[in-house]
Amino acid sequence: MHLEIEQLSHTFAGRPPRAALAELSFAVPSGQFTAVIGPSGCGKSTLLRLAAGLLPVQEGSLRLGGQTPAQAGAQRRVAWMAQSPALLPWRTVRDNVLLALRFLPAGHAARLSADEALARVGLSDSANAYPFMLSGGMQQRLALARTLMLDAGLWLMDEPFAALDELTRERLTHELLDLWQAQRPTVLWVTHHIQEALRLADRVVVLSPRPARLILDLPVDLPRPRPESSPAFQALLSRLRAALGLAAAPAEEGA
Amino acid sequence: MKPRAVWNPRDLLSAGVIVLTFFLLWELGVRLLDMPVYLLPAPSRVILTLFQNTSLYAQATALTLGEALVGLVLGLSAGFLLASVLVLRPGLEGGVMTLAILVKSTPMVAIAPLLTLWMGFGVLPKIVITALMTFFPVLVNILTGLQRTDPALLDLFRAWHASRWETFIFLRLPSSLPYLFAALKISAPLALIGAVVAEWTGASGGLGRTMWLAYTNLNLPYLFAAIFILAAVGMFLYQFLAWLEARAVFWQVPRQD
Numbered sequence: 001m002h003l004e005i006e007q008l009s010h011t012f013a014g015r016p017p018r019a020a021l022a023e024l025s026f027a028v029p030s031g032q033f034t035a036v037i038g039p040s041g042c043g044k045s046t047l048l049r050l051a052a053g054l055l056p057v058q059e060g061s062l063r064l065g066g067q068t069p070a071q072a073g074a075q076r077r078v079a080w081m082a083q084s085p086a087l088l089p090w091r092t093v094r095d096n097v098l099l100a101l102r103f104l105p106a107g108h109a110a111r112l113s114a115d116e117a118l119a120r121v122g123l124s125d126s127a128n129a130y131p132f133m134l135s136g137g138m139q140q141r142l143a144l145a146r147t148l149m150l151d152a153g154l155w156l157m158d159e160p161f162a163a164l165d166e167l168t169r170e171r172l173t174h175e176l177l178d179l180w181q182a183q184r185p186t187v188l189w190v191t192h193h194i195q196e197a198l199r200l201a202d203r204v205v206v207l208s209p210r211p212a213r214l215i216l217d218l219p220v221d222l223p224r225p226r227p228e229s230s231p232a233f234q235a236l237l238s239r240l241r242a243a244l245g246l247a248a249a250p251a252e253e254g255a
Numbered sequence: 256m257k258p259r260a261v262w263n264p265r266d267l268l269s270a271g272v273i274v275l276t277f278f279l280l281w282e283l284g285v286r287l288l289d290m291p292v293y294l295l296p297a298p299s300r301v302i303l304t305l306f307q308n309t310s311l312y313a314q315a316t317a318l319t320l321g322e323a324l325v326g327l328v329l330g331l332s333a334g335f336l337l338a339s340v341l342v343l344r345p346g347l348e349g350g351v352m353t354l355a356i357l358v359k360s361t362p363m364v365a366i367a368p369l370l371t372l373w374m375g376f377g378v379l380p381k382i383v384i385t386a387l388m389t390f391f392p393v394l395v396n397i398l399t400g401l402q403r404t405d406p407a408l409l410d411l412f413r414a415w416h417a418s419r420w421e422t423f424i425f426l427r428l429p430s431s432l433p434y435l436f437a438a439l440k441i442s443a444p445l446a447l448i449g450a451v452v453a454e455w456t457g458a459s460g461g462l463g464r465t466m467w468l469a470y471t472n473l474n475l476p477y478l479f480a481a482i483f484i485l486a487a488v489g490m491f492l493y494q495f496l497a498w499l500e501a502r503a504v505f506w507q508v509p510r511q512d
Contacts, residue, residue, distance in 0.1 A: 052414050073416060080414040084407035089506035090429050099425065103415040132506050 001065040001077060001153030001186045003028040003051070008060035009211070010046055020046040022211035023060065028203075030065075030153070033180060033187040035197035037240070038207030044190040047212065048156045051188065052080045064154055072154070076108055079152035079185075081160045085143040087131040093118065093142055094127040100146050111151035120179065121145045137168035141175075148179060155180075155187045162192065173200060177224065194240050198233060199226050206243045216243040296476040301483060304476040311465070316484055319454065319462040322378050323446040326385020330442065333386065334393030335435075342401040342427060343419060359391040363449065368456040376459045385449035389442035396441070400434025401427045433507060436500040443492040447485060 010021040020043035028034045036044050049055045050062055053069035064072040072078050087096050097114040104110065118124050121141040131139055140160060147155060161169045177200060180187060191197050197204045198220055206216035218239060220226075226233055278298045284290070285297040292300065305312060337355075341348045363384055370380035404427050412422045454463025462481045469477035 049410075052410075054410055054413055073414065076415075078414070080411065082407055082410065084405070086405070086407040086411040088408065088426070088429070090432075100415065102425075103412075103417050103421065105416075130506060 001072070002030045002063075003065075003154065003186060003188065004061070004063045005047075006061045008047075008050070008057070008062055010043070010050060010055065010058050011211075019211035021050075022213050024207075024212055024214060025060075026205055026214055026217060028186055028188065030186055031184045033189065033200060033202045035189045035191055035201035035204045036207065037191055037194065037197050037204055037244070038212060039209045039244070040192070042207050042210050043212035044207060045158050047207075048080075048158045048188060048190055051154070052078060052156050054080075074105070076104055076150055077152055078154045078156060079147040079150050080156050080158075081143055081147050082158045083160060083162050085131075085139040085160075087139060087142060089131050092128050092130055093123060093134070096131065096142060097146050097149060100150060104150075109151070110149050112149045114145075114149065117145040117149040118142075120148055121175070135168075136164050137172060140164065140172060144172075144176065144179070148183070153185055155185050157187060157189045159190055159192065169196075176200075194237060194244070195228060198222075198236055198240070199228070204236075204240060206240065216240070218243075293473045293475055296479055298479075300476050301479040305480040305483065308477075308480070312462075312480060312484060315460060315462045315465045315481070316488065318378070318460045319447070319450045319485075320488060322381040322450040322453070322461065323385055323443075325378075326382045326449060327389050327439075327442055327446040329382065329386035330389030330446070331393050331439070334390050334438070335397050338394050338397040338401055339423070341398055343423060348398075355391055355394055358387060363388055364452060367453045371453070371457040376457050380456075381450050381453040381458065381461070384453040385446045388445050388449035392441045392445065393438045396434045396438035397431055400431030403434075404430045433500075433504050436496060436504060439496050440493055440500075443496060444489045447489055447492070451485065 004027045006025050008021055008024045009019070012018040012020060024047070036047065038044050046055065050057055051064065051069055053073040057069070062069060064078060067075075067077075069078070088099065091099060094114050097117055101110050101114075112120070115124065115127065118127055121144050123138065123141055123145060126134060126138065131142065134142065143160065161172050164172065173196060189197070189201060201220055203220060204216075204218045205214060206218065207213065208215045216239070218236065220236060222230075222232055222236075228234075228237075282297050282299055285295055290297075296304075337351065341351060366387070367380070367384050370383055374380040374383070401423075408426055408430075409422070412426055417425070450461065451463035451466070454461040455467050458464040462485060466478050466481045469475070469481065
């Protein structure tokens with residue numbers, strides 16, 4: 001699904017009002033994996049919430065496959081995944097996945113059955129368990145299964161693996177990449193992690209401190225998998241670090 | 256999955272030892288100080304009175320417990336319905352909560368004789384007082400529970416375009432279960448107090464009336480026997496609710512890593 005953002009501004013009411021986005025413009029072609037990176041509180045999550053229809057568009061335009069976020073959302077063309085796996089603790093793993101189907105509009109079918117979706121993320125053996133019996137990584141896999149099952153053309157992912165330990169996070173990002181390559185939805189991936197953005201995305205969009213403006217649009221034309229030690233990877237990393245105003249130190253640093 | 260044990264044998268044993276020690280000291284104190292029975296009867300005398308009048312106490316307990324439970328169910332239903340309306344129609348909250356606080360702030364001890372005067376010596380005024388006493392904690396707790404739904408889950412339901420009603424049924428309601436049990440555990444002992452206080456103001460039966468008669472006749476073994484029953488019933492109700500909570504809100508079982 002093609003995503004088009006034009007002159008998008010958003011201000012939160014309050015005293016004083018807080019501008020989150022200022023005349024932001026960029027487009028994401030269908031099937032592209034785009035990482036959005038920027039300093040904490042710069043408005044990355046606001047951008048995703050606007051695209052998910054969780055916030056109303058105030059100024060500018062945001063079109064998802066030619067539709068407004070509300071229209072695209074109503075047709076379930078958009079999947080939303082946040083840092084919290086957002087699971088219902090009183091429902092089993094399978095029932096958590098099945099619940100998403102309950103709200104599908106008439107005539108819409110799921111892309112996968114609940115059991116197929118659980119199998120894709122390696123949770124078949126835990127189908128009858130409850131979420132509190134799962135590790136943090138398994139809980140995010142369950143949220144991912146819910147995303148996979150819906151036939152959404154756009155995945156909005158707001159740091160879904162940020163709360164996980166480094167090993168689990170690494171494993172899950174690899175698995176996510178495999179699932180994305182099999183299904184090829186458009187992905188807008190918000191992250192603080194510069195290396196992760198370069199390992200995963202076709203393109204990295206760098207936003208300025210609040211109110212967010214586009215300060216760098218960096219295509220990542222490297223074949224996957226992308227070893228971090230390669231000179232090409234390091235060159236892109238340096239450009240990203242420079243755009244974010246970070247010293248060109250080799251150690252990883254949060255943006 | 257095994258719900259957490261409510262009747263933990265170790266806790267029961269330690270509680271039993273403390274209660275037994277308390278009664279032993281009480282018994283010894285009364286005997287050594289030769290305490291007159293109209294001031295403080297020995298616990299053995301109270302228990303003897305209880306066993307000599309089992310039928311009287313059983314009838315009184317059944318009546319008081321019945322009034323308390325019916326009042327509790329009414330208070331619970333009213334509090335739950337009103338909390339649900341306030342969540343589904345948030346604009347009403349300010350006005351309704353002001354009225355609810357007014358009800359809460361009105362001393363029920365002052366209202367009870369009036370209700371007895373208006374409604375007679377039957378069970379009705381007792382049920383009304385009990386319902387009024389339990390209504391507020393239920394309303395506040397359930398309202399809090401319905402409002403404090405995980406924002407990440409609310410976002411997900413909004414992204415799914417779930418209606419307000421669907422969000423209420425599938426998300427807010429089950430999320431509020433822990434608050435419902437917290438409300439019940441506060442309200443159940445309040446319901447017993449409400450029924451007893453209402454009976455003091457005039458009744459044809461019940462533990463409150465038994466206590467009142469015993470007090471006016473300075474028959475303290477009778478009075479203490481009723482107090483013992485009330486304490487035991489209150490504890491049983493609380494433990495039963497805790498047992499039920501462990502099964503209904505099973506997902507709050509501590510993780511065993």
